[in-house]
Amino acid sequence: MIEVKDIRKSFGDVQALKGIGFTVREGEIYGFLGPNGAGKTTAISIISGLLLPDSGSVTIAGMDIRKEGRKIRNILGVIPQEIALYEELTARENLHFWGGLYGLSGRELHDASTQVLEMVGLSERADDPVSQYSGGMKRRINLCIGLIHRPQIILLDEPTLGIDPQARINILGIIKSEVSQGKTVIYTTHYLEEAENLCERIAIIDDGEIKAEGTLGELTQLVGEKDLVTINGTFTSDQARNFLEGVAVDHLEDNMVRVLVSESSAISRLLERFFTAGVSVGEVSIKEPSLESVFIKLTGRELRD
Numbered sequence: 001m002i003e004v005k006d007i008r009k010s011f012g013d014v015q016a017l018k019g020i021g022f023t024v025r026e027g028e029i030y031g032f033l034g035p036n037g038a039g040k041t042t043a044i045s046i047i048s049g050l051l052l053p054d055s056g057s058v059t060i061a062g063m064d065i066r067k068e069g070r071k072i073r074n075i076l077g078v079i080p081q082e083i084a085l086y087e088e089l090t091a092r093e094n095l096h097f098w099g100g101l102y103g104l105s106g107r108e109l110h111d112a113s114t115q116v117l118e119m120v121g122l123s124e125r126a127d128d129p130v131s132q133y134s135g136g137m138k139r140r141i142n143l144c145i146g147l148i149h150r151p152q153i154i155l156l157d158e159p160t161l162g163i164d165p166q167a168r169i170n171i172l173g174i175i176k177s178e179v180s181q182g183k184t185v186i187y188t189t190h191y192l193e194e195a196e197n198l199c200e201r202i203a204i205i206d207d208g209e210i211k212a213e214g215t216l217g218e219l220t221q222l223v224g225e226k227d228l229v230t231i232n233g234t235f236t237s238d239q240a241r242n243f244l245e246g247v248a249v250d251h252l253e254d255n256m257v258r259v260l261v262s263e264s265s266a267i268s269r270l271l272e273r274f275f276t277a278g279v280s281v282g283e284v285s286i287k288e289p290s291l292e293s294v295f296i297k298l299t300g301r302e303l304r305d
């Protein structure tokens with residue numbers, strides 16, 4: 001349904017996307033998981049035709065975005081990360097404005113607005129100006145705008161950013177229901193749990209590259225059945241290479257080493273090495289096999305809010 005091939009994009013010296021490619025099947029919910037600055041918004045902007053890539057191609061439902069952008073826009077719903085609402089207008093007025101841009105009018109536009117407002121549970125507040133809305137309510141109306149023309153394909157860029165749990169549950173529920181109706185979805189997030197709970201396949205994106213892609217099961221296979229142990233302390237990488245000789249190290253740098261271990265007794269044996277070498281150990285963290293440990297293994301960092 002969506003085919004992205006080797007897209008690259010630079011902003012001046014910043015290589016926001018260094019050649020990413022993936023395919024999203026019809027009816028699938030595909031996750032883009034990555035930290036701030038990974039390139040998620042740039043990718044979504046390119047796929048939705050708002051931004052031209054420097055190179056590479058995007059095909060949606062068999063149409064090339066460069067050639068048939070207008071047709072694609074009719075079947076595409078984009079929920080941008082930056083909320084695009086007119087504060088002084090009411091929610092319904094906002095929906096009428098945006099729905100009009102999608103070619104809806106009259107009764108059809110009115111009914112479509114009523115329907116999406118009901119979906120996000122804001123019918124009763126529909127005639128209040130958006131400036132009186134909470135952050136979570138604005139996010140919900142932002143979602144409505146991308147869905148008002150009932151698109152076949154939905155691109156969501158961090159739709160739950162910084163909102164209250166109730167609004168989050170509402171938004172995630174709506175997305176699930178869209179998928180159950182056969183819609184195709186790309187969902188970007190920096191929340192591990194969302195990628196885990198919502199997405200059929202997940203691409204881990206960092207620093208403009210897809211580091212790995214697969215189902216949750218396939219991704220956790222990358223760490224096997226093993227725990228990921230990170231040990232911080234005061235040592236150089238050369239020192240550590242010496243006293244950890246024979247240990248299968250996953251990643252090593254000055255003052256930090258990461259190792260995958262299959263049994264907990266291995267952790268104490270590992271720490272023994274540090275003590276024997278007279279090296280002081282600071283923080284030790286142990287992560288069971290999970291999307292989180294895979295993420296750390298692939299990107300070298302933790303995803304925090």
Ligand SMILES: Nc1ncnc2c1ncn2[C@@H]1O[C@H](COP(=O)(O)OP(=O)(O)O)[C@@H](O)[C@H]1O
Nearest residue numbers: 011014016034035036037038039040041042043
């Ligand atoms: N319009 C722009 N001008 C300059 N740099 C940009 C622009 N948009 C994005 N970038 C840079 O590109 C990189 C990727 O950004 P972005 O796609 O917004 O990441 P994400 O959405 O994953 O947080 C970042 O380094 C960001 O600063």
Ligand SMILES: [Mg+2]
Nearest residue numbers: 040041042081
């Ligand atoms: Mg972004």
